[in-house]
Amino acid sequence: MSVNLSAPDPSQLFAIAGVRMGVAQAGIRKVGRDDLTVMLLDSGVSVAGVLTQNRCCAAPVLVCREHLSVRGGTGQGGIRALLINTGCANACTGDDGYARAQETCQALAGRLGMGIAPQQVLPFSTGVIMEALPVDKVVAGLDTALADARPDHWLKAARAIMTTDTVPKAFGAQVLIDGAVVSITGISKGAGMIHPNMATMLGFLATDACVSPGVMQQLVTELAEGSFNRVTVDGDTSTNDSFVLMASHRAAHAPVTSLDSAAGQSLRAALLGVAQKLAQAIVRDGEGASKFITLKVEGGKTSAECLQVGFAIAHSPLVKTAFFASDPNLGRILAAVGYAGVTDMDQTLIDLYLDDVQVAGQGARYPAYRESDGQRVMQQSEITVRVVLGRGLASETVWTCDLSHDYVSINADYRS
Amino acid sequence: MSVNLSAPDPSQLFAIAGVRMGVAQAGIRKVGRDDLTVMLLDSGVSVAGVLTQNRCCAAPVLVCREHLSVRGGTGQGGIRALLINTGCANACTGDDGYARAQETCQALAGRLGMGIAPQQVLPFSTGVIMEALPVDKVVAGLDTALADARPDHWLKAARAIMTTDTVPKAFGAQVLIDGAVVSITGISKGAGMIHPNMATMLGFLATDACVSPGVMQQLVTELAEGSFNRVTVDGDTSTNDSFVLMASHRAAHAPVTSLDSAAGQSLRAALLGVAQKLAQAIVRDGEGASKFITLKVEGGKTSAECLQVGFAIAHSPLVKTAFFASDPNLGRILAAVGYAGVTDMDQTLIDLYLDDVQVAGQGARYPAYRESDGQRVMQQSEITVRVVLGRGLASETVWTCDLSHDYVSINADYRS
Numbered sequence: 001m002s003v004n005l006s007a008p009d010p011s012q013l014f015a016i017a018g019v020r021m022g023v024a025q026a027g028i029r030k031v032g033r034d035d036l037t038v039m040l041l042d043s044g045v046s047v048a049g050v051l052t053q054n055r056c057c058a059a060p061v062l063v064c065r066e067h068l069s070v071r072g073g074t075g076q077g078g079i080r081a082l083l084i085n086t087g088c089a090n091a092c093t094g095d096d097g098y099a100r101a102q103e104t105c106q107a108l109a110g111r112l113g114m115g116i117a118p119q120q121v122l123p124f125s126t127g128v129i130m131e132a133l134p135v136d137k138v139v140a141g142l143d144t145a146l147a148d149a150r151p152d153h154w155l156k157a158a159r160a161i162m163t164t165d166t167v168p169k170a171f172g173a174q175v176l177i178d179g180a181v182v183s184i185t186g187i188s189k190g191a192g193m194i195h196p197n198m199a200t201m202l203g204f205l206a207t208d209a210c211v212s213p214g215v216m217q218q219l220v221t222e223l224a225e226g227s228f229n230r231v232t233v234d235g236d237t238s239t240n241d242s243f244v245l246m247a248s249h250r251a252a253h254a255p256v257t258s259l260d261s262a263a264g265q266s267l268r269a270a271l272l273g274v275a276q277k278l279a280q281a282i283v284r285d286g287e288g289a290s291k292f293i294t295l296k297v298e299g300g301k302t303s304a305e306c307l308q309v310g311f312a313i314a315h316s317p318l319v320k321t322a323f324f325a326s327d328p329n330l331g332r333i334l335a336a337v338g339y340a341g342v343t344d345m346d347q348t349l350i351d352l353y354l355d356d357v358q359v360a361g362q363g364a365r366y367p368a369y370r371e372s373d374g375q376r377v378m379q380q381s382e383i384t385v386r387v388v389l390g391r392g393l394a395s396e397t398v399w400t401c402d403l404s405h406d407y408v409s410i411n412a413d414y415r416s
Numbered sequence: 417m418s419v420n421l422s423a424p425d426p427s428q429l430f431a432i433a434g435v436r437m438g439v440a441q442a443g444i445r446k447v448g449r450d451d452l453t454v455m456l457l458d459s460g461v462s463v464a465g466v467l468t469q470n471r472c473c474a475a476p477v478l479v480c481r482e483h484l485s486v487r488g489g490t491g492q493g494g495i496r497a498l499l500i501n502t503g504c505a506n507a508c509t510g511d512d513g514y515a516r517a518q519e520t521c522q523a524l525a526g527r528l529g530m531g532i533a534p535q536q537v538l539p540f541s542t543g544v545i546m547e548a549l550p551v552d553k554v555v556a557g558l559d560t561a562l563a564d565a566r567p568d569h570w571l572k573a574a575r576a577i578m579t580t581d582t583v584p585k586a587f588g589a590q591v592l593i594d595g596a597v598v599s600i601t602g603i604s605k606g607a608g609m610i611h612p613n614m615a616t617m618l619g620f621l622a623t624d625a626c627v628s629p630g631v632m633q634q635l636v637t638e639l640a641e642g643s644f645n646r647v648t649v650d651g652d653t654s655t656n657d658s659f660v661l662m663a664s665h666r667a668a669h670a671p672v673t674s675l676d677s678a679a680g681q682s683l684r685a686a687l688l689g690v691a692q693k694l695a696q697a698i699v700r701d702g703e704g705a706s707k708f709i710t711l712k713v714e715g716g717k718t719s720a721e722c723l724q725v726g727f728a729i730a731h732s733p734l735v736k737t738a739f740f741a742s743d744p745n746l747g748r749i750l751a752a753v754g755y756a757g758v759t760d761m762d763q764t765l766i767d768l769y770l771d772d773v774q775v776a777g778q779g780a781r782y783p784a785y786r787e788s789d790g791q792r793v794m795q796q797s798e799i800t801v802r803v804v805l806g807r808g809l810a811s812e813t814v815w816t817c818d819l820s821h822d823y824v825s826i827n828a829d830y831r832s
Binding site: 053054055056057089091092093094096097128129130131238239315317318321322324325327330331332334335337338339340342343345346347348350360362363364365403404405407408409411412 | 738823824825
C-alpha cells in the first residue's frame with residue numbers, strides 16, 4: 001500500500017518572468033548530487049515569507065527575518081536572490097552559524113554585482129542540525145549555480161532541494177485576473193514536519209501577478225495558514241521551516257491592492273490551490289506514509305477549536321497506527337477529540353464519519369454502523385475522516401498520514 | 417535491550433487495615449483470566465479521586481464523578497467499594513453505557529447489604545471502546561470476587577486489572593508519622609497513556625493513615641500531579657484514566673489536617689514515592705518501550721513552562737525514535753525545546769546534558785562534546801536528559817520511554 005505521490009507534471013510548471021533557478025553540486029554532505037540552488041529575481045519582484053516559530057530557529061532563519069524586514073515586499077531595492085543548500089541545517093550553531101549564513105549572502109551578492117547588497121539575499125539551509133555550514137563549499141558552488149540559472153529550471157530546483165524526500169515536489173497553475181493570464185509555479189521539500197537530521201519543510205511559490213507590496217505579507221501569511229500550517233506528519237516543527245512568496249508584476253493586469261477585491265480573491269484562491277498541493281505532497285511523501293488522511297472538523301464554535309481537534313487526531317500515535325493497520329478502531333478518534341482541549345465540549349453531540357460511513361452518532365456507536373463498512377474505508381490509501389462537533393458553524397481541514405514501521409526505521413536508522 | 421520492569425516485591429505490599437481485595441473470572445472479553453476486582457472498604461475510610469479530563473470520558477468516569485461528589489472524602493456514609501473490570505471500557509457508549517455502569521453499582525451494593533447505597537460504589541472499566549458492557553457477566557462474577565476478598569490480595573488485584581500490561585504493578589512503603597507506623601500500598605495498570613482498545617491508566621493507592629476528609633482531595637490532586645501527570649508513553653489521554661486514594665484512619669497518630677504540617681509533609685512524601693513508582697512502572701512497561709527516559713527541565717520561569725518543554729520532548733516522535741536507535745541525535749531535543757510554546761525563550765541561554773555529558777551550551781554544540789560520549793549514554797536502558805533554560809529557578813521532571821517498532825506492531829496489530 002502506498003499513497004499517490006503526485007509526481008510533478010512538467011507541462012504545469014510555468015516559467016515565471018523575472019525568476020530564474022540554477023543548481024550546483026557543492027558536495028556539502030554528499031558528493032555527486034545537486035545540493036545548492038540559487039533563485040534569481042529581477043529588480044522589482046516583491047518577496048514575503050513566513051518562517052518557523054521554533055524558538056531554536058536556525059541561523060539562516062534569523063538572517064532571513066532580518067533581510068525580509070529591511071528588504072522584503074518592497075519591490076525596488078528588495079530581495080534579488082534566494083540561496084538554498086541541503087546537507088547542513090546550520091541550526092543550533094550560535095553566533096558562528098549566524099556569521100556563516102551572512103558570509104554566503106555576501107558571497108552571492110558580490111557575484112551578482114550591480115550594487116546588490118548582502119541584505120538582498122535570503123539564505124535557506126536544510127540538513128543535519130548542530131554542525132557547522134561549510135561556507136567554502138557553498139561559495140565554491142556559486143559560479144556553477146549562477147551559470148545554470150534559467151526560468152524553466154523548476155523541476156531541477158525541486159530535485160536539488162530534496163533531502164530524504166522520495167520525489168521532487170513542484171506544481172503550477174494559471175488563472176485569469178482581469179482578463180490577463182497569470183502563472184503560478186512552486187516547489188517544496190520535506191518528508192516530515194521536521195525530518196530526521198535532514199530537518200525542515202521549505203516552500204517557494206512564484207507568480208508573475210502584480211501584487212501591491214503592501215499586501216504581500218498578508219497574502220503569504222494567509223497562504224501558509226491554509227496550506228503548510230494544515231499538514232502534519234509527526235507534529236515536530238522544524239528549526240528551519242520557511243515559505244516564501246515571490247510576485248514579479250509581469251502579468252498584464254492592474255496591481256492587486258486588496259485581497260478582498262474580486263482580483264485579490266481569484267489570485268489568492270489560485271495561489272492557495274498550488275500551495276496546498278505543495279503542502280499535501282509533503283504529507284504524501286511523509287516518512288513511511290502508506291495512507292493520506294484528510295481530517296475535516298465541522299460544527300465547531302471557532303476555527304481555532306476545529307484546528308485543535310484536527311491536530312489532536314492527526315498527532316495521536318494510536319490513531320495513526322490504526323490507519324496504518326487499516327483497523328477501524330474508531331474509539332481512538334473519539335478519545336483524541338475528547339482530549340483536544342476544548343473543555344466545554346459535550347460528547348453527546350459528536351458525530352463521526354469515515355468517508356460516507358457514519359460511525360458514531362451523539363458520541364456513541366451509530367446504530368446502523370457495521371464494522372465491515374469501516375473496514376472497507378480503512379483499506380483505502382486515501383481516507384477522509386469527518387468529525388461534527390455540533391457546537392457551531394466553523395470548520396477546518398487538516399491533512400496527515402499514518403504511522404508505520406517505516407517511520408520508525410527511517411528515523412531510528414538515519415545516521416547509522 | 418529492555419528496561420527494568422520493577423516486578424512487585426511481595427514483602428513491600430502491606431495489608432492496609434480496612435481494605436480488602438477479591439477477584440473473579442467473569443469472562444468479560446476472554447475466558448480463563450481474572451478480569452473482575454472488588455476493593456471493599458470498611459466504614460469510615462476516606463476516598464478521593466482524580467479522573468480523566470478527556471471530554472469523551474467513559475460512563476464509569478461519569479458515575480465516579482457523581483458518586484465522589486456525593487460520598488467522596490466524607491468518611492462515614494462514604495464510598496464502601498470499588499468495582500473494576502477489564503475487557504470493556506464502557507466508553508463512547510452514551511446513555512446506555514451510563515445505565516449499565518449504574519446497574520453494576522446497584523448489584524454490588526445489593527450484595528454488600530447493610531443499607532449500602534449504589535452511590536457508595538465506584539465503578540472502573542478498561543478495555544475496548546465503543547462496545548456495550550456485559551452487565552450480566554459482571555454481576556455473575558460478583559459473588560466469587562466478594563468471597564475472595566482479603567487484605568493481602570494486592571498482587572492478585574494488580575494482576576486482575578492488567579490488560580496488555582506485561583507485568584503487574586504494585587508497590588508499598590512504610591513511614592513513621594508522629595511515631596506511628598503508617599503503611600501504604602498501591603496498584604496500577606496501563607502500558608500507554610491510552611492503550612490500543614484496551615484503554616486506560618488506573619491507579620489505586622491505599623494507606624492506613626489518618627487523613628482529615630477535608631484535605632483528601634487536595635492530597636490526591638497533588639499526588640496525581642507529581643506522578644501520573646508526569647508520565648507519558650504516547651501523549652494520548654484515555655477516556656477512562658482514574659487515580660483513587662483511600663485512607664483508612666487505622667494508624668495510631670493524630671489526624672493530618674494540613675499538608676503543610678510536618679506530619680502532612682511526611683505522609684505526602686511517602687505517598688508520592690509510591691505513586692511515582694506506580695506511574696513510572698507504566699512507562700517502563702510502555703508499549704514497545706526499550707528505554708526509560710527521565711527528562712529534567714531546569715531554569716524555567718515557571719513550573720508550567722518547564723512541563724511544556726518536558727512534554728514537548730517526551731511527545732516528539734523524532735526524539736523517541738532517536739532514543740530507540742541509541743542515536744545521540746541531539747539537535748532533535750533542542751528543536752523540541754524550541755517549539756514547546758515558550759515564546760519568549762532565548763535559545764542562546766540553553767544548556768543540554770545527557771546524564772553527566774554536556775552536549776550543548778548556549779544553544780550550540782558544547783565545544784568539549786564528543787559524539788562517542790553521547791553514544792555511550794544513549795546505549796543505556798535508563799537515561800536522564802537535563803535541559804537548562806537559563807530563565808529562572810523553576811524545575812520539573814517528566815518520565816517517558818522510547819518509540820520502537822514494537823509500539824507500532826502492538827498498536828497496529830492489536831485487533832487483528
